[in-house]
Amino acid sequence: MAILRHLASSNRAISAGALVRALEIPRSSVYELLSVLEELGLVVRTEPGYVLGPGVHELGSSYLRTNPLQRLAQPVVRQLAEDTSATAQLAIIRGWETVYVLKEQSLRSVAVVTATGVRMPSYLTATGRAILAQLPKSEVLAMFQSESSFVTRTGVGPGSLRQLNALLAQTRRAGWAIEHGEVTPGISTLAAPVYDVLSRPIAAIGLSVADPAVGAQAGTEAGAGTEAGAGARADSADRADAGSDDASVTSGAGEVSEDLVERVLAAAAEVTAKLR
Incomplete structure (x- = not known):
């Protein structure tokens, strides 16, 4: 020990x-x-x-299954889905994967693959990045030592540890993460970390919406993705020319709905407060 x-x-x-x-x-x-x-x-x-090593995070994730995280987070995640007419999730990291432990959606939510129990590469998901960005760099290195670790689902996403670290640096500065079409084409997800009593990132709350709802220029974090990611960002920029009625903020990835960002951050902060 x-x-x-x-x-x-x-x-x-x-x-x-x-x-x-x-x-x-x-x-x-x-x-x-x-x-x-x-x-x-x-x-x-x-x-x-x-x-x-990743086994340390696995032990932490096992602990989560016996503590009140899911019970305390469920009403918050449900309310977030209802308030935004979107799909809201609670996720943890197990090894190098994101594991979805809660999912709530409204009648108008978009279809996403984040059912409870589903696992995804943490470097592709907004919830995974929200957690990874707050972990010591040594833990991230232990999870992704090999370049072969980086496989995309849709042709978009980080292809190396260097690219992932660039994404995580932007996420760390912003305090929240975003992915655009890296898990499901046409769907973007915002996420913010949840902390335990020791201020360790133990989970993240995510919100998945169809691209137009995210904002004028929602996209994968600028400057760190693959060429395919750059293409997706260019496509998002083209959509920005049409304008947007929503208030927006700049994330380094373009502009996203300020209201959605604030709601996700508030939900994560509420669960964090309950855990403390």
């Missing part, structure tokens, strides 16, 4: 030697413990040293 706590306190990889010095544990014991933790997926060995 001391090794895991020490790795969690750092935003960079830590060598075995540094762990020996910091924790004052015999070198042989440190290597034995690291070997076991690596087999369990709790740490990952990289060239600079060790970082937390």
Whole structure:
């Protein structure tokens, strides 16, 4: 546990030697413990040293299933869907995937693939990015070490860790995430993180709408996607020429409905407050 706590306190990889010095544990014991933790997926060995592995987040997700998160979030997610006539979700991250644990929709909601229990690559989903953006960079690195990890569903989305990090940096600055057509063509999703009592991002609330409802220029975060992503952004910009009656804000991805962003942020803040 001391090794895991020490790795969690750092935003960079830590060598075995540094762990020996910091924790004052015999070198042989440190290597034995690291070997076991690596087999369990709790740490990952990289060239600079060790970082937390995806198994740590899986344990956290398992804890979520036994705590009141879903019970407390359900009325908030339901109200968000009713107020916006859209599809609202609550999602967590398990390993490198987004897992949808709640879904609420109104009679006029768009059809999306985010049924309860469905898993999606977290780097493609707005809910996944909302959580990833608030995690230590070492944890993100542990989840996506290989370029082969990045596979798109619709030809749009980050194709490398560098592109993902650019998206997450924009998401971190904005405080919310957006994806445009990366999970379902013609559907865009906004999402904001939910935090636990220790201020760790443990879930995210998402809102999926048909593209025109998102705003004049909803698109994948600018400058970090693939060429296909750039094409999608250009298409969104073309739609912007038609104008929009909705108030909007600039996210670095273009303009999105300010009202929808505020509603998603408020819903996430409400669930966070309930958990504390």
